[in-house]
Amino acid sequence: xxxxxxxxxxILLSGxxxxxxxxxxxxxxxxxDLTDGxxxxxINARDLCMExxxxxxxxxxxxxxxxxxxxxxxxLINFDNNSYQVKPEFxxxxxxxxxxxxxxxxxxxxxxxxxxxxxxxxxNMQLSQNRAQAVKDILITRFSIAAARVTARGYGFEKLxxxxxxxxxxxxxxxxxxxxxxxxxxxxxxxxxxxxDQPAE
Numbered sequence: 001x002x003x004x005x006x007x008x009x010x011i012l013l014s015g016x017x018x019x020x021x022x023x024x025x026x027x028x029x030x031x032x033d034l035t036d037g038x039x040x041x042x043i044n045a046r047d048l049c050m051e052x053x054x055x056x057x058x059x060x061x062x063x064x065x066x067x068x069x070x071x072x073x074x075x076l077i078n079f080d081n082n083s084y085q086v087k088p089e090f091x092x093x094x095x096x097x098x099x100x101x102x103x104x105x106x107x108x109x110x111x112x113x114x115x116x117x118x119x120x121x122x123x124n125m126q127l128s129q130n131r132a133q134a135v136k137d138i139l140i141t142r143f144s145i146a147a148a149r150v151t152a153r154g155y156g157f158e159k160l161x162x163x164x165x166x167x168x169x170x171x172x173x174x175x176x177x178x179x180x181x182x183x184x185x186x187x188x189x190x191x192x193x194x195x196x197d198q199p200a201e
Contacts (some may be wrong), residue, residue, distance in 0.1 A: 010062060039161065064067035075111075075135065075176040086138060097178050098143035106184045109145075111135045112177040115168035121156060129154025135176055160196040 032045035040047070046061060075097065079088045086094075101107050113128030132152035139145040162169035 070181045073178045107182045108149045110151045110179045116173040117157045125156035
């Protein structure tokens, strides 16, 4: 009986034992390069474009997915009622555009003026043209952008974003848009990846 108990105990103990595995003498070698050499957020192991342009939008493979021939960027410039004078506090907004054009000398820009539907069509057409021209003049005189690269065009209320008749809609419709174009293909910069002409829902 004691022998039988001893055998059963031995069987139970052997079932609880843990097999010991010999560890390799050398540490495991890293199979993939997990660093990010160009700082674009994509590890080198799956980065197909190792020299991404700083600030450019990239795909999951680390490459510029889009290149642009035309982009539209809303300039955050507010005007007093019935005025086309650009206040100095908005010069930094225009400087951002000027800096972009200086970095990309093949680009040209059309400054678009848009108004709300308050007032007559003729009045708003002239007002929007004057506002676009005011921004153009600042680009040329203050930021040294060549006049041949800048066009001013007023649209009045021809291209409303909202047909509603309330202060919020009027404010949304009063806007200055810079449409930049180039004969060459340039990188799609992060700051311009959005539409400025989405109609109100």
